[in-house]
Amino acid sequence: MINKDLSRNWQKFLSFSSKVDNLDNPLEVxxxxxxxxxxxxxxxxxxxxxxxxxSPKFINDQLNVIDIIISDYELENIVLGAFIYQMNKPGIHExxxxxxxxxxxxxxxxxxxxxxxxxxxxxxxxxxxGIKITNFRIIKKRGLDLINRHMEDLDKLTLLGVIxxxxxxxxxLVKKDLLLFYPNPPVINFLKQAFNILKNLKLSxxxxxxxxxxxxxxxGIILKTKVSPILFNMNKNSQNIKHDDPNLSVNWIKIHESxxxxxxxIRAELKLKYxxxxxLDILLNFLMxxxxxxxxxxxxxxxxxxxxxxxxxxxxxxxxxxxxxxLIYNGFIRFLLRIVGFNLNLQKLSHWAIPEFFFSIxxxxxxxxxxxxxxxxxxxxxxxxRYNLLVVQMENGFINSIxxxxxxxxxxxxxxxxxxxxxNASKEYGTISLxxxxxxxxxxxxxxxxxxNFYKLNIFKLLKMVKLLKNPIYFEIYPKIPFYRLxxxxxxxxxxxxxxxxxIDKHEF
Amino acid sequence: xxxxTKNKNNLVAIAKGDNPQETVKxxxxxxxxxxxxxNKGETIFIKAYLRVPELFPVNxxxxxxxxxISLCKTAGAKKVIVGSYADEDINVSSFDExxxxxxxxESLGAEFHVFQEDVEYVIKEVEGNYIKIPKIIMNCxxxxxLNQVNVHPIFQINLSLLNSYSMVTQDLQNAEKGGxxxxxxxxxxxxxxxxxxxxxxxxxxRKPDLVINDFYYLLEKVGPFIFKDSNLxxxxxxxxxxNILAVDIVTLGLLNLDFLKNSLTSEARFRKFGIxxxxxIQLIGENIEENxxxxxxxxxNLEDIPVINTDIITGxxxxxxxxxxxxxxxxxxxxxxxxxxYIITQSFLIGKNPPEPESNENVIVFGDCAINSxxxxxxxxxxxxxxxxxxxxxFISKKKDNLDKKPKLKEKDNKSILELPGCPPNFYNCLSSFxxxxxxxxxxxxxxxxxxxxxxxxxxxxxxxxx
Numbered sequence: 001m002i003n004k005d006l007s008r009n010w011q012k013f014l015s016f017s018s019k020v021d022n023l024d025n026p027l028e029v030x031x032x033x034x035x036x037x038x039x040x041x042x043x044x045x046x047x048x049x050x051x052x053x054x055s056p057k058f059i060n061d062q063l064n065v066i067d068i069i070i071s072d073y074e075l076e077n078i079v080l081g082a083f084i085y086q087m088n089k090p091g092i093h094e095x096x097x098x099x100x101x102x103x104x105x106x107x108x109x110x111x112x113x114x115x116x117x118x119x120x121x122x123x124x125x126x127x128x129x130g131i132k133i134t135n136f137r138i139i140k141k142r143g144l145d146l147i148n149r150h151m152e153d154l155d156k157l158t159l160l161g162v163i164x165x166x167x168x169x170x171x172x173l174v175k176k177d178l179l180l181f182y183p184n185p186p187v188i189n190f191l192k193q194a195f196n197i198l199k200n201l202k203l204s205x206x207x208x209x210x211x212x213x214x215x216x217x218x219x220g221i222i223l224k225t226k227v228s229p230i231l232f233n234m235n236k237n238s239q240n241i242k243h244d245d246p247n248l249s250v251n252w253i254k255i256h257e258s259x260x261x262x263x264x265x266i267r268a269e270l271k272l273k274y275x276x277x278x279x280l281d282i283l284l285n286f287l288m289x290x291x292x293x294x295x296x297x298x299x300x301x302x303x304x305x306x307x308x309x310x311x312x313x314x315x316x317x318x319x320x321x322x323x324x325x326x327l328i329y330n331g332f333i334r335f336l337l338r339i340v341g342f343n344l345n346l347q348k349l350s351h352w353a354i355p356e357f358f359f360s361i362x363x364x365x366x367x368x369x370x371x372x373x374x375x376x377x378x379x380x381x382x383x384x385x386r387y388n389l390l391v392v393q394m395e396n397g398f399i400n401s402i403x404x405x406x407x408x409x410x411x412x413x414x415x416x417x418x419x420x421x422x423x424n425a426s427k428e429y430g431t432i433s434l435x436x437x438x439x440x441x442x443x444x445x446x447x448x449x450x451x452x453n454f455y456k457l458n459i460f461k462l463l464k465m466v467k468l469l470k471n472p473i474y475f476e477i478y479p480k481i482p483f484y485r486l487x488x489x490x491x492x493x494x495x496x497x498x499x500x501x502x503x504i505d506k507h508e509f
Numbered sequence: 510x511x512x513x514t515k516n517k518n519n520l521v522a523i524a525k526g527d528n529p530q531e532t533v534k535x536x537x538x539x540x541x542x543x544x545x546x547x548n549k550g551e552t553i554f555i556k557a558y559l560r561v562p563e564l565f566p567v568n569x570x571x572x573x574x575x576x577x578i579s580l581c582k583t584a585g586a587k588k589v590i591v592g593s594y595a596d597e598d599i600n601v602s603s604f605d606e607x608x609x610x611x612x613x614x615e616s617l618g619a620e621f622h623v624f625q626e627d628v629e630y631v632i633k634e635v636e637g638n639y640i641k642i643p644k645i646i647m648n649c650x651x652x653x654x655l656n657q658v659n660v661h662p663i664f665q666i667n668l669s670l671l672n673s674y675s676m677v678t679q680d681l682q683n684a685e686k687g688g689x690x691x692x693x694x695x696x697x698x699x700x701x702x703x704x705x706x707x708x709x710x711x712x713x714x715r716k717p718d719l720v721i722n723d724f725y726y727l728l729e730k731v732g733p734f735i736f737k738d739s740n741l742x743x744x745x746x747x748x749x750x751x752n753i754l755a756v757d758i759v760t761l762g763l764l765n766l767d768f769l770k771n772s773l774t775s776e777a778r779f780r781k782f783g784i785x786x787x788x789x790i791q792l793i794g795e796n797i798e799e800n801x802x803x804x805x806x807x808x809x810n811l812e813d814i815p816v817i818n819t820d821i822i823t824g825x826x827x828x829x830x831x832x833x834x835x836x837x838x839x840x841x842x843x844x845x846x847x848x849x850x851y852i853i854t855q856s857f858l859i860g861k862n863p864p865e866p867e868s869n870e871n872v873i874v875f876g877d878c879a880i881n882s883x884x885x886x887x888x889x890x891x892x893x894x895x896x897x898x899x900x901x902x903x904f905i906s907k908k909k910d911n912l913d914k915k916p917k918l919k920e921k922d923n924k925s926i927l928e929l930p931g932c933p934p935n936f937y938n939c940l941s942s943f944x945x946x947x948x949x950x951x952x953x954x955x956x957x958x959x960x961x962x963x964x965x966x967x968x969x970x971x972x973x974x975x976x
Contacts, residue, residue, distance in 0.1 A: 360737065360844050369726055423616040426575075430572050431575065478609060480606050481562075481564075482964045486960050498953060501950065
């Protein structure tokens, strides 16, 4: 019933997990395990550690769980298989025990009341096995088939293919209720609501678009943990892989306790372009803030999350670090820029004011309710389709849904003027308040400059960004709301100066 | 026309629906359908709620308008025109480029007009006042009001009576400004009285044939513009009728507001509207009691607007100054968060004889009343220690008592004062002066906003601001 590779790998992991407490130095273990539902192999203790850190926060902090596989249609007993995990630590699955056939009997109507169902399961399992179950996970047979199919395809897929297939699998399992948890973990709750907003838009499509514009290779991310730093290394140093398919490896960095992490040395050894060092705790807490948001997320909450993110960005050398050291943090360069009127001290980023400022502009000139047509163009691509359309529905200043228009007629009329496009789209989706056109080149330039080549970021790159924003080939808003009119009218130099004075605190101390 | 509705002008429908289009359609159908209001071949003017080039809900809901135009067309209207006067400082020629409404409305088979001073108008006399009204409105066969209901700082909510005001030239709208000095002007709030009188006079020139109060979505807490804390509430209701006062009274009723306590509707009862009590209105459609909802109204005291680092000190002020100060203060707290943090401290004085500010630093005196009544106030003068260009070193000083000598004090004008003149002061002038006073470096967000406003303000306003 379950894919053999998946089952074998999981058994191996369970067996390793049950031995960890007896190991003197688990960091020395060389055992390899495949990360479940992917094809990436990693150190067994590393995977164990990530489960220990992530599961209690994002999934469940209770002990002992039961996995139940159920039929897709009504039967005498819809239970096709059930497995109990006895746990000593939250998130760490150790011993697995399969329940006998018909030991647990369920009908679809039992799924209507989860609390009652948990009580029923608890009683039955405690009576037969003496284990107190605190939560259950139910997967429908169709869900299991999808997992099996995903597993079978893994070998044929590239790195990007594996990520896409995994995201598609999660989106279907959660959206179609093929996977049920009780109590419902915050992450599932969040994903369900987020997928509802995405309507017919696949998460994997967004990720593919981002990966296409971002050259994700030859870089590393180090996550500082309580045990030892973990390195996520994305490079294309292997001869066997294709140009666009980098190799991902996840491993411990073994350093002595008293030793400091030398990013420059690690970068040089691994021949990486750049390496970022983050703290796992801070990253997880930030993600928790996002995941615990209830939908629809209020604008105040989004502002708060944005403020936290920007505070993280400004906390260079406290919360994060990068090698090579970015030019922008060079005091002398900053001093010279200050002389010519630019304040570019990212450690003084006005995290408290930026979201407030941009939200107030968006509310006034984007409206608090209406539809926005997002036109993603690819000006430089002469072969494949050059447009992607998205309809973003807003209510009370929050995104209510994002949808890819299915209408052939609408897609055919993309080449018409914005006026025509607005009229046609309004007939289908209600009044379109704004059309925002963004070209792939602009998105690529923004992401590459601000992420991949952050260490090279300088005032000229920022000026180029502003110039691209002013160029209607790369960015356009219809109708020409005052915000866009101002961007078009103001000189790049003055606009950047103004935007920097809004984004960065004027006082150095 | 249906005889039943023809004789019952006080019939008001409360409509509910799953979207604005359905709701407006329901409302009109409850009144016997659009053919009860339109004869074939007629020209319809839809007076929409349109003020500044911002999007919904500052202006009307386009989905409602789309349905209304479509209904007019179905009933055989020859021509449908949508229009309004915008706020006085707005350059209307830029209006379409900013909102793109013209093409959208034309695609529905209607015309779109935002009026300027050069529009052809007729002059009408009402109670000794000469009022200019565009010919296009006077000559149309049927006049429809489409009003977006939001909270309003003076009249609780934007009533249709208020919407009717922007169908006449700016002359009248300015008539109540430039108020007179004197105790009575303020104590009797002559500004508000004049405003209401003018509003009701306008109504008498051209009565609407259909009035729609659209509050499918309603901006509550802070309005009628979108400010920090503004909340868009989905109410899913509309009130439709022929009698403007009846429609406004029912709207107030649905929002749990007493029409007798509303200065506009209570005053309107004494005019020829034919309505003085709720019993005069014949309700159809949804039940008023079952659909009542509570909304959060705007603050009624300026001191209650929480502007950071700002001490709001009020004297006796009129409605005009209140309205402009309300907009200005809410704008500061919405768009200039960063700038206010840089300012550290400021006092905002408004009205006649405002109390002394606690600090003499950054005193903003808002409006003619505050400026004129505070000419000789203490905060206008500062006592400072006199500084000598060269101080004699102590060891040279021979007399011992020189050491105990107190420094000389000198009185001079407090230059840390910003006067914002006007009765009431103009919002854009205030913002421009405010930024000039503090400087662009202290007000980066304000500068950005001001530059955005400049993209759609009239030339004469821009010249005025640059002085």
